[in-house]
Amino acid sequence: MSIPKELEGKVVSENEAVKPLSWLVGRWRSETGRGSFPTIPTFEFAEELEFFVLGQQPLLNYTAFSFKPGPDVPMHCEKGFLRIKPGTNSLSFMVAHNLGLTVLEEGEVHGNEINLESKNIGRMSFAKDPAVTKVFPAEIRCL
Numbered sequence: 001m002s003i004p005k006e007l008e009g010k011v012v013s014e015n016e017a018v019k020p021l022s023w024l025v026g027r028w029r030s031e032t033g034r035g036s037f038p039t040i041p042t043f044e045f046a047e048e049l050e051f052f053v054l055g056q057q058p059l060l061n062y063t064a065f066s067f068k069p070g071p072d073v074p075m076h077c078e079k080g081f082l083r084i085k086p087g088t089n090s091l092s093f094m095v096a097h098n099l100g101l102t103v104l105e106e107g108e109v110h111g112n113e114i115n116l117e118s119k120n121i122g123r124m125s126f127a128k129d130p131a132v133t134k135v136f137p138a139e140i141r142c143l
Helices: 016-024
Strands: 026-029 033-037 040-053 059-068 073-084 090-097 101-110 113-123 138-141
Touching: 016 040, 016 059, 016 073, 090 113
Parallel strands: none
Antiparallel strands: 026 040, 033 040, 040 059, 059 073, 073 090, 090 101, 101 113, 113 138
């Protein structure tokens, strides 16, 4: 994945708190990946993420779409916010999934690396039970 050239080095917001996240701003598209879950067969997918400024708030708006490679058949969608606590490197990543799940993760940003840990997973009453039994910390890095 790579950030579009026109967004490299661009100030993303007049809110100083967002500057540590400026390297994420833009649209990111992955090549084919492979997914596996205990309840379904292994599958291939591609994904497109976008982080963008939402006014003067200390956060980035987030959208992600996954799709089957080739003709880009939609598979999954998530939307949320990556919020930074002003004056710190503390983050909160709040995401809603089209499958009826919500996730709250918290962690820190250090340079071009984000470390998050799930704090809460919610489910609407008529959604399928998630197959999650244990949540591991996640790392996001831009190399």
